[in-house]
Amino acid sequence: MSTLKLRSEPPERIDLLGIDPLALSKLSEVDAARIPVGTSRRGLTLGDVFSVTLDGSDSLVIEGGSSRLDRVGASLSQGSICVEGDVGQRLGAGMAGGKLTVTGSAGPFAASGATGGTITIEGDAGDHAGGAVYAAKAGLDGATLIIRGTAGDRLGDRMRRGIILVEKAGARVGTRMIAGTIVAGAIGVEPGYGMRRGTIVAGSHGSLLPTFAETGTPDLVFLRLLARSLTALGAKHADLLKGSMRRYSGDLATLGKGEFFTPAG
Amino acid sequence: MAAWVKGDAADTDAAVEAAAALLAAARMPVFAGLCADVAAVRAAYRLADRIGASLDPVAGPGLYAELGSLSAGGALTTTAPETLGRADTVLVVGSRPWDGDLVSEIADTKPVRGLSAGDERTVLALGGPRNGTSRHVAYGIGNVGLDVAIGHLRAFVRGHLAGEAAFGDLAQKLASAKFGVVIYDAGEIGEAGVDMLQGLLKDLNEKTRFFALGLADPFQGRSVLQLAAWTTGQAPRVGFGRHLPEHDPWRFDSARQVADGEADAALWLAALPAPRPDWLVQFPAIAIVGEDSADARPDTAEIVITVGVPGSSAGGAVWNERRGVIGYVPASGNAVAATAAGVIAGISQKIAEKGASC
Numbered sequence: 001m002s003t004l005k006l007r008s009e010p011p012e013r014i015d016l017l018g019i020d021p022l023a024l025s026k027l028s029e030v031d032a033a034r035i036p037v038g039t040s041r042r043g044l045t046l047g048d049v050f051s052v053t054l055d056g057s058d059s060l061v062i063e064g065g066s067s068r069l070d071r072v073g074a075s076l077s078q079g080s081i082c083v084e085g086d087v088g089q090r091l092g093a094g095m096a097g098g099k100l101t102v103t104g105s106a107g108p109f110a111a112s113g114a115t116g117g118t119i120t121i122e123g124d125a126g127d128h129a130g131g132a133v134y135a136a137k138a139g140l141d142g143a144t145l146i147i148r149g150t151a152g153d154r155l156g157d158r159m160r161r162g163i164i165l166v167e168k169a170g171a172r173v174g175t176r177m178i179a180g181t182i183v184a185g186a187i188g189v190e191p192g193y194g195m196r197r198g199t200i201v202a203g204s205h206g207s208l209l210p211t212f213a214e215t216g217t218p219d220l221v222f223l224r225l226l227a228r229s230l231t232a233l234g235a236k237h238a239d240l241l242k243g244s245m246r247r248y249s250g251d252l253a254t255l256g257k258g259e260f261f262t263p264a265g
Numbered sequence: 266m267a268a269w270v271k272g273d274a275a276d277t278d279a280a281v282e283a284a285a286a287l288l289a290a291a292r293m294p295v296f297a298g299l300c301a302d303v304a305a306v307r308a309a310y311r312l313a314d315r316i317g318a319s320l321d322p323v324a325g326p327g328l329y330a331e332l333g334s335l336s337a338g339g340a341l342t343t344t345a346p347e348t349l350g351r352a353d354t355v356l357v358v359g360s361r362p363w364d365g366d367l368v369s370e371i372a373d374t375k376p377v378r379g380l381s382a383g384d385e386r387t388v389l390a391l392g393g394p395r396n397g398t399s400r401h402v403a404y405g406i407g408n409v410g411l412d413v414a415i416g417h418l419r420a421f422v423r424g425h426l427a428g429e430a431a432f433g434d435l436a437q438k439l440a441s442a443k444f445g446v447v448i449y450d451a452g453e454i455g456e457a458g459v460d461m462l463q464g465l466l467k468d469l470n471e472k473t474r475f476f477a478l479g480l481a482d483p484f485q486g487r488s489v490l491q492l493a494a495w496t497t498g499q500a501p502r503v504g505f506g507r508h509l510p511e512h513d514p515w516r517f518d519s520a521r522q523v524a525d526g527e528a529d530a531a532l533w534l535a536a537l538p539a540p541r542p543d544w545l546v547q548f549p550a551i552a553i554v555g556e557d558s559a560d561a562r563p564d565t566a567e568i569v570i571t572v573g574v575p576g577s578s579a580g581g582a583v584w585n586e587r588r589g590v591i592g593y594v595p596a597s598g599n600a601v602a603a604t605a606a607g608v609i610a611g612i613s614q615k616i617a618e619k620g621a622s623c
Contacts (some may be wrong), residue, residue, distance in 0.1 A: 070516075134500075
């Protein structure tokens with residue numbers, strides 16, 4: 001297990017794109033410490049910010065987090081990264097595979113454009129988790145994102161593929177959703193604004209848009225299959241689907257092929 | 266010309282010297298405002314490149330509401346002259362378009378070109394102020410936001426919702442247009458609203474012609490946007506910390522940078538009037554403001570330098586909203602000695618003389 005131990009709170013935002021177990025396994029500790037990670041003219045290197053201990057394994061632990069650590073695990077394609085603390089924006093953005101875990105909270109745009117692997121945030125996530133960054137066509141794009149705490153607004157904005165599990169989320173979950181699945185314990189107002197396809201499931205929710213139409217409480221095989229697939233990721237979320245669910249169809253402003261499920265009781 | 270350093274009156278050279286010292290010592294300076302003529306904003310981008318600063322125009326929220334949608338899905342747009350010349354149906358969304366004189370001019374005239382030439386023009390309003398100053402048919406939106414109302418209307422236009430509801434009537438009027446235009450302010454309806462509006466226009470263009478006329482912000486945002494594009498190849502919120510222009514609307518949001526303690530010095534550029542951020546007073550900052558403006562005071566910032574105001578006490582290239590282009594405006598009165606571009610160039614020269622880390 002390789003280790004990056006944070007020396008102190010970074011004086012500027014740190015960009016950790018390219019810092020993953022595979023890349024570090026090819027470097028000596030001295031060479032790794034020379035990798036530029038700063039974002040100002042001061043030219044901070046990995047060694048300036050972290051004490052670096054490498055063993056060539058496919059597992060990396062970042063001891064000590066900071067909301068200034070951006071793009072942690074953004075290049076991960078295999079192996080695992082665990083951050084013991086918080087991270088900044090774009091956690092796991094564009095990640096293709098492997099396992100990424102944050103014990104603290106994450107900034108905005110977590111898992112944006114991630115095509116594979118599993119990203120777990122034990123704390124809270126900022127706005128646009130699983131959402132698209134500026135000029136991107138899609139947000140989450142095939143990976144699995146699990147948020148144990150509370151996500152901000154616009155969770156899954158322009159999400160195209162994959163699954164998001166979240167305990168609680170803010171307003172407009174699944175905005176402009178292209179496809180994929182979001183399962184939440186509770187969400188805020190106006191879920192699914194502009195969604196074209198995809199599935200949102202929520203234990204409770206704020207006000208719905210006038211462009212979502214109730215379509216009854218159908219007994220769908222799909223929901224039982226979804227519950228079964230979710231069991232390994234979050235038993236509580238799977239249990240949510242075991243009762244009778246009321247279905248809404250939307251967003252009728254767009255294609256209207258999305259669906260929103262919430263307990264019928 | 267007036268200048269102040271830490272509240273004390275100073276000559277412009279001394280203030281420029283102090284500004285250079287402040288910026289040269291900073292790790293992550295931010296340049297905000299950028300409400301000025303093209304030459305001044307260009308000088309700001311050059312100085313930012315030299316010292317590794319980031320830039321964020323005061324027009325940012327409105328600009329990015331438009332750009333976010335444009336960058337992801339494109340846009341169907343037109344201009345004010347085309348609207349006046351061709352449109353037989355105009356939908357005014359929200360309150361802000363009613364602030365200027367464009368809507369009343371549209372309401373008082375008829376199209377003179379194209380398929381609608383000579384027809385009566387229909388002016389429709391969605392969520393407007395209902396002030397009755399111009400001829401129009403108003404459609405209320407109740408308690409929902411403008412972006413939700415646009416989505417609701419779009420559902421009727423697509424035929425996914427139907428009935429006698431007011432939006433059904435409005436959807437029919439839009440669909441029967443020969444040349445339609447929607448006027449809106451991106452800052453008022455937000456990125457989601459712009460995105461939904463462009464979707465509505467694409468739906469309408471399946472059967473007729475309908476375009477968007479987004480109004481420019483009053484803080485030179487569109488001018489800054491063009492300058493940033495030709496200077497950096499990016500939209501305005503860029504940082505030069507890594508010796509190349511990096512675009513990141515979240516990271517280089519100046520208010521966030523200050524609130525999160527990332528920025529350690531600021532340059533506020535407002536040769537033309539712009540709302541000064543609250544943080545400026547308590548922050549190591551330089552304010553370059555128009556002479557005789559409300560912010561031309563010693564307590565506006567640590568260092569305050571007054572400059573000529575484009576179109577008033579200085580000439581300069583600024584945004585012309587009616588024509589939708591950057592155009593030169595001469596000084597209407599006596600031109601003052603110092604321009605914002607000259608002051609920023611002076612700061613840059615002083616920093617170069619100091620040999621600051623660049």
